[in-house]
Amino acid sequence: MVNVDNLIDLENGIQSKKVFWDQEVYDQEIERIFGRSWLFLTHESQIPEPGDFFTTYMGEDPIIVARQMDGSIKAFINSCTHRGNQVCHADSGNTRSFNCSYHGWSFGIDGELAMVPLEAEVYFNKLDKAAHRLPEVTQVDNYRGFIFGCFDAEAPPLQEWLGDMAWYMDSWADTGGGAELIGTPMKTILKCNWKVPSENFIGDGYHVGWTHSAALQMIGGPLSALSGNGELPPMDDVGAQITTRHGHGFGVIWELGHAIHRDPGDYIQFQQQTLPEVIEKKGEWRGKFYTGHWNSGLFPNCSFLYGTNTFKIWHPKGPHEIEVWTWTLVQKNMSPELKREIKKQAIQTFGTAGTLESDDGENMETCTRTNRGFQTRRGTMNSSMGMDGDGRHPELPGVLGASFIGETSYRGFYRFWSEIMKADSWADIHKNDETWIDNWLGKDAVSGMAARNIA
Amino acid sequence: MADQEELAGLELAYQVEQFYNREARFMNQRQHRQWLETMVHQDIHYWLPINENRFAKDRRPEVTPEDGGIYDDNYGDLEFRISRLETGQVWMEDPPSRIRHLISNVEVYHTDDDKLLNVYSNFHVYRNRRQRDETNLIGGRVDLLVREGDSFKILKRRINLDMRVVLDKNLYFFM
Structure with a gap:
């Protein structure tokens, strides 16, 4: 059995590089994570x-x-x-x-x-x-049309597994007729560990301006200022990072749901038409989430970009390779023409030949491959950005960070990774259900976002 | 279909083959804009559908352009992709990767319209990146070419990549 405490330092937001490379870590993940998660x-x-x-x-x-x-x-x-x-x-x-x-x-x-x-x-x-x-x-x-399976009879029901993440997802999965995936998935391979894209999608707002500099510059619009980190928006008001009980989490940029689409006019119109329904059914906060752009992850290996309409699963193929499956995520009440247009734009950005997708793959492969080196593997990786700002929010569930560009959801992903890797059974995991935030951040931790009272 | 079409004569077929060789050279030398401006028609549909493995008895219709695809590009979309490469900020292309296109099995047919040619061809694209990262992608193309003076422009291109799971990290290159 792998000594997980040697791999993850929750207090400082540090992970051993072995988590991307070692066969014994992978074998334990297959048994304890993929064998027990939805x-x-x-x-x-x-x-x-x-x-x-x-x-x-x-x-x-x-x-x-x-x-x-x-x-x-x-x-x-x-x-x-x-x-x-x-x-x-x-x-x-x-x-x-x-x-x-x-x-x-x-x-x-x-x-x-x-x-x-x-x-x-x-x-x-x-x-x-x-x-x-x-x-x-x-x-x-x-869950609202998304089918999940779990091999562990002791695992909590799906709704409980998704927990607070479902509360957030309901802002679009339970409005506009509900969400659906269209078309057959694209499939490709990446020679990387499955957690590299999982952690990237769940919480990496930091890479957007730099990794995707070229594409953002060309797309233009509100996100183009981020290209090359040239012109940064006010960090305390740009969005939020959220992590939840079972490691699911996301980062959201307010109001820019559509911003990676080159021609978002009809999509913006759909959102504006449906926004009153969202606010009426789900309240003001979720109305705000509804028009945002989300980079998101469902623990362990499912990721999506709400706003860019991309839904992915990273199938593990050993510790150093994955198969990437990509669908287009739309709302059922969109017209067939709008769905077709969104599908084209979503594939153009995050499909197999996507203008942003191709930026990420190279990074994900070499984040894995460098750990072939013995000395490299003895090193650690840092996800401490914005640590002091993690905590509760008076109106929003889960743990929120200080800002959209932070690593709160990375830390939340590895917090639960560590917990499920160590636990002998779901009964052990359940013991932390009421106390996970206290044990992780202390009883008084308040989100930096809430502290600044930007709500 | 092709059997009933009239095969192009030697000189025309030779011109088309040379057109494809020049296109391959532009790709291999990263002269993407030159390719776009001199070889691609303003009304192009550049299409690479998503393959699916289905049972032989499956009665669902064949994929159509309405289904979209990995490439579902018009001229502006291709121009966008090329402009991105020209920003100098595509880090995965720095140092530049290497790419080689081998084009074969060119069949040129007349159509009912004097100006239009139906052309079939196969490609083998070899990519080599970083120290020892290499991929080989093989497929076919079905083109509709417009005759323009001594040369041609690509009005439609359907690319068929002969794999279900794309055994590469992306397909951000032209085929």
Whole structure:
């Protein structure tokens, strides 16, 4: 077992570089994080009809997610119970059965073993077919159309797992008709550790002006001033950083939800039209979040940019490689024309050939690769930016930082990473449910944002 | 389709091949703006659809330009991408990466319109970056070329990359 306390220094916002490299860290992550967390599977809009299926991964396990005849959704392991062959090689589709290409065992859309060739002749009808169904993912649930699965029966319900993050996400996931993912995902590879993009999306407002300097300069508009960190907005009023109980978090820039789109006119109009509904249903604060730009992460490996309409999952492929899957995130009440236009712009920025996406990949790979060096790996990484400003806010749930450009959500991500890596069971984790902020920041920690009273 | 089209004569086919060789050289020498201004039509649709692995029996329609794609660019979009490269602030291109385009299997066909040619070609793009980072990407192109004097302009290009998972960190280069 890895000694997590040697890897993470919560008090100072420090992580060992080993977390991006060591095989034993990765193996423990697969077991303790990917084996016990709720993981994003797909969106219900991707499998609308009975018999529709979508194939994905949970950690490194291949998974089939399928819409049942009664409209419910099940997920099971995509591996034949006879000799382990993968039973479905399509990305998605509609089917009545999954037929193994090895010996022809056939599984229903519900994962039950329906047909075994020559069953009477070679098994003499003694094969217990019920015991050979495709193993089901222990828990599958739906947050506003986003389907998640979890292999741990002891894990809290999905709503509790998302916790305060769902309160924030409701500002757009429960308004405008709700959110959906459109199109088939783009898939690409990065030779990086899965946590590098996860931490970047969850809390890195700092890199935006520098890494993406060229694209911001070309896009123009309100964010172009950030290019090369040339002209910084007043830091105490630009946005917020938020982290929550189970490591989910985000950074938000107020009012600039649309700012990475080159031609945001119709999107701004949609937001303005729907904003009164958001304020009425969810209150003033969430109205403010609704028109902001979010860089966000759902622990462990799901990230999204609300505003830039990009939704990603980083599938781990060993400690040094990931598969990146990218969808476009829209609201259902948008017109088909607006969805089409947003999809084009979202892919143009954060798709496989994206004008911002291509800036990040190189950094993420070398943040990982440098740790091949023995001396490098003995070093540490720093995420202490704005530490003194982390704390509670009188009106907003979770822990908030002092400013949008800070590393509050990085620290929150590794706080929970450390907790779940150390815990022997969910029962251990639950012991901290009421006290996690006190234990982490002390009883009196007030967010720097609240302290300045900018609300 | 192509079988019923009239194959271009030797001289025209040669001109198209040379056009593609020049295009490849512009790409390899990072003369992107020159490529755009001399070889790309103002009304271009430059399209690289997203591949999906489907069962052979799948009855969903084939992908169309309405589905968008990894590239779904008009002239202004291409110009934007090139301008970004010209800012001098694309850190991943400093030091510059190396890129080589090999173009083959060029088939040139006449269309009903004297000015338009249907052209099929294959590409192999080799990228080499940093110390030892290399990728090989192979695919095909279906172009609609407009004849302009002795030369051509690309009015439509559909790129088919022969992979589902793009085995590279991005596709920010022209094919």
